[in-house]
Amino acid sequence: MFLSKKHTVYVKNMDISFEVKSGKNLFTALEENGIKISSLCRGNGQCGKCKIRIETKNINKPTRLERRSLSELSISMGIRLACEYAVKSDIVIDTDELAKRANDDPCVLSVQTLAKLEEAADVYGADELPLMSGMAEPEQEHTEEEEHENSEEDENEFKSVLSGGMFHSQQDEPEYEEESAAEHEPGEEPAQEEEQEPVIVKYTEPEPEPEPEEEPEERDVDYSTDGLLLIQAPRGITYFHYSAGIGGISSKDFIETDRTIAELLRQGELKQFLDSSLRYSGYERAILILSEKHFEGENVFGLINYCSFTDNGLFCEVIQPAGSPKDILKFFRFLNQTSGRKMIIPLDALEKIYFFNSGTIMGMDASLRSDFLFEHIKTGGRNPVTKIADDLMSYEKKNADLPPDSISLSVLFKTAALLYSKGLLSRQFKLADKMSLVGDGLEGGHHIRLIAKFSGQSFKIDSGHEMLIPQAALDDLFVLRNFIHAAIKYAEKRCGKPDTVIFYSLFPVKELADSMITLEMVPKRYHEVIRTFSEDPTLFAINFFHKSTVLSYIESTLKMGEDISLEEDEIFEGIFEKVKSEFEGEG
Structure with a gap:
């Protein structure tokens, strides 16, 4: 059995050293050895407060979180987050470095005596002086794989865009210059080492570049405070x-x-x-x-x-x-959009849909009621039916001990999709006639029980508690399908082909995308780019902290474009009638 390799951690400012197993988290190791460092999140990588300085050569590359939380200058000076650092070699650290610098002149980065610089020049040559403590080493060349790994970002269409650019790009880094001591007169003896003037490495702002003829873009400055x-x-x-x-x-x-x-x-x-x-x-x-x-x-x-x-x-x-209170939800949904062209369809507010084109929002009045899908079924109860079995014979509800009092949006779509795939719902979303099912000679206990769920112009999920999906609700789905097809084709003509079709709802929409595809709710060419989102979008307001005010953020990211009434648009009306006739004409 092999023993785990151990490394020594020396805390310079406290003159304490201890051993840890290779790969041990530095924050945890410090806590276990009674060394407390600043942290609001107890080392969970959320607050960015546990900064320490590592003074050894073999220092880990910064993690993605460290690159987001620390400036490039801090990283080059050996500053890391203890909660992100895995100990893989012997290291010397200073947990008090930032506190010691709190009252220092922020322009002075390091001090070294002239004699030491001249001595180094004799050894290395005048053009090959070693870097002074605290200054960044020259960038090393990276392979294409390393470059790709460092630059790769998580691509989740609905990720929380809660993080912004926290530091400037490398080309914007400040320059540094040396203020050399006064030169000696010819024949004059140099002073003793202890009397020599120090060379102070000072921070200076880079020389301003000449302004281009065109108005330069606003620099992405982060105004955020806690x-x-x-x-x-x-x-x-x-x-x-x-x-x-x-x-x-x-x-x-x-x-x-x-x-x-x-x-x-x-x-x-x-x-x-x-x-x-x-x-x-x-x-x-x-x-x-x-x-x-x-x-x-x-x-x-x-x-x-x-x-x-x-x-x-x-x-x-x-x-x-x-x-209406729903207005604020519509607005916050825009904050979740990134670049590109997106068709936004809020299933809980169908009176208006939107086309988002890289920050510009075009509204399209849909002439549908906000509660269009929910007029003929019970929704919004405390104990809704949340899932239906693939054989349509059983279901699940929010609280198994209480009777159901409503049907969720996802169950409406999935029930319709299952009926459609089994041939029990036509292309016009009409329920099969119960007598025709009996006449078709369906046999077996399952088929008999399934036929029993057809009651007049409804499909019974639970007849005992009147959990029904009536034909009128399916007729609304048919109208919605026609409208979505027509709206997408209209947007293609007016704005260009959307990259994504997004369905929003405050109701849970688990498996909604699959049901949309089965029911052909969008043109087939968009089946691979359907997205659904059912979370409360209010949390996207956290983005506002990346600018000085809410209005400055809105002005820099969003723009309201044309507002169109589809009901009065002759082009849309023509497209809608054509789509409707295509679906109604199919058997």
Whole structure:
């Protein structure tokens, strides 16, 4: 049996050393040896506070999180996050380096005496001086595989874009120059080493480049500071703590209270309330999400109303719906979009759909009711049917001990898809006639039980509790299919082919994409690019912390384009009628 290799960790500022197994997490090793370092997340890689300096040559390459949390200059100086560092060799570290530098001149990076530089020049040659402590070594060449590994980003269409550019690109790094000591007069004896003037390596801003003739693009500057995202809830306030160190959320919690955010803000007591309710301080900004309009402000895209206040030094920005509470959800869904062309179809608000083209949003009035899909089935109950078996004979509900009181959106689509695939639903989404099924000679216990679920113009999920999918609900699905096909074809003509078709809903939409494909709800050429999303999009408001204000973020990323009424558009009407006749004419 082989013994695990061990390495020595020497904490220079405390004159303490200890051994750890190879690969041991440095944060954990320090904690186990009684050495406490700054951290808000207990070493979970969320706060970016556990910075240490590693002073040995064999230092690990920075992890992806470290590249996002630390500047290139800090990385080149050996600064790492203890929670991200795996000990793979003997190392010397300083856990107090950042605290020691807190009161130093930030322009002075290191000091070395002239004599040492001259001595080094004799050994290395004047052009080959070794780098001074704390300065970056020249970049090493990397293989194509390493370059690809370092630059690769997770590509998840619906990832939380909660992190932004936390430092400038390498070409924007500051330059450094040496202020040399005064030269000796000819024949003058050099002073003793201890009396020689130090050479101070000072930070200087790079020389400004001449401005191009065209107006330069705005530099991507990060204005983020630690802040709070507060969301009004029915029985209190949900809050998220934004950490500028990691460019994302470091913690979340709920404050149970009868007082509302609007009330606290009106009375000038919000900051005082938060200080007494939260376990940390240091936040300078709060973004407040309200479910109703309480304050006058600026209308943005006809969806939200924005205003700002200062409460005892806390900068507060209020986002409230311009009209219906659903308006604020529609707006936040735009924050989840990246570059490219996307067709956005909110199944819970079908009165308008959107075409997103690299930040520009075109609205299309659909002339459908917001509750279009839910008029003929029970939805929104406390104990919905959440899943139906592939044989259509059994189902699951949210709480197995209580009777069902509604049907989820995903169950509606999946039931229709199963009936369609079994030939029990026509291309026009008409239920098969029960008598014709008996006449077709279907045999066996399963078929008999399945036929029994057909009742007049409905399919029974649970007849005992009146959980039915009536023909009228399936007729609505047929209209929706025609509309989606026509809207996509219309968008292709007006805006270009979308890269993705996104279906949003606050209702759970598990397996919805598969059902959409089975039911041919979108043209076949888009089957591979259907996406579904059912989470609350309010959390995307965390993106606002990457700019100085909410409005500056919106102005830099989103633009409302043309608003079209499809009902009055002759081109759309022609496309819709053609699609409708194609589906109605098929057997």
